[in-house]
Amino acid sequence: KAGVTQTPRYLIKTRGQQVTLSCSPISGHRSVSWYQQTPGQGLQFLFEYFSETQRNKGNFPGRFSGRQFSNSRSEMNVSTLELGDSALYLCASSNLTGELFFGEGSRLTVL
């Protein structure tokens, strides 16, 4: 069974640009969550999607958004990038047992 796939793995952007990250969950998993990981703040929850609906949202500004498609694949978008958005963005899928299956992450660097 294929794991959670995140693309791209690495990307470099400049301030003010926007970025879109993609996540393909494990087949059959309908819940997809996104986390931001930084050395200073640790793992912070961004949002969770289930059956194309945002079900939970963390405490991030509106520049951070996401969506989920009918095949459960998810994307997150960050607009008007700031230096502080540099982080590892992790996607996790779940079959609602409470266990999260993480991808390897997308490493975003904002210059």
Next chain:
Amino acid sequence: AQSVTQPDIHITVSEGASLELRCNYSYGATPYLFWYVQSPGQGLQLLLKYFSGDTLVQGIKGFEAEFKRSQSSFNLRKPSVHWSDAAEYFCAVGASGGSYIPTFGRGTSLIVHP
């Protein structure tokens, strides 16, 4: 709201020595508890989980954890550490029932000396 405290930012052990990583949680009801491990440049992998039942939980890679309700703790243990265990370890607590988005601790970095 639930919260998790991992009091140790870094732990250094010698290869072959025993290991205990501490985790304390705050949650009003019976929690779901997890330990995840993250190797450099990788995502998180589940080591073990506690939902209910036996309070001593066995996981992968020879790890175990014990749920102690009276102490609100879920410490991770391993009797003999291998150099490949060097990684970041995260404890997480989730709400039992309903939306279960877990809250993660800040992590403990494990350094293994040969």
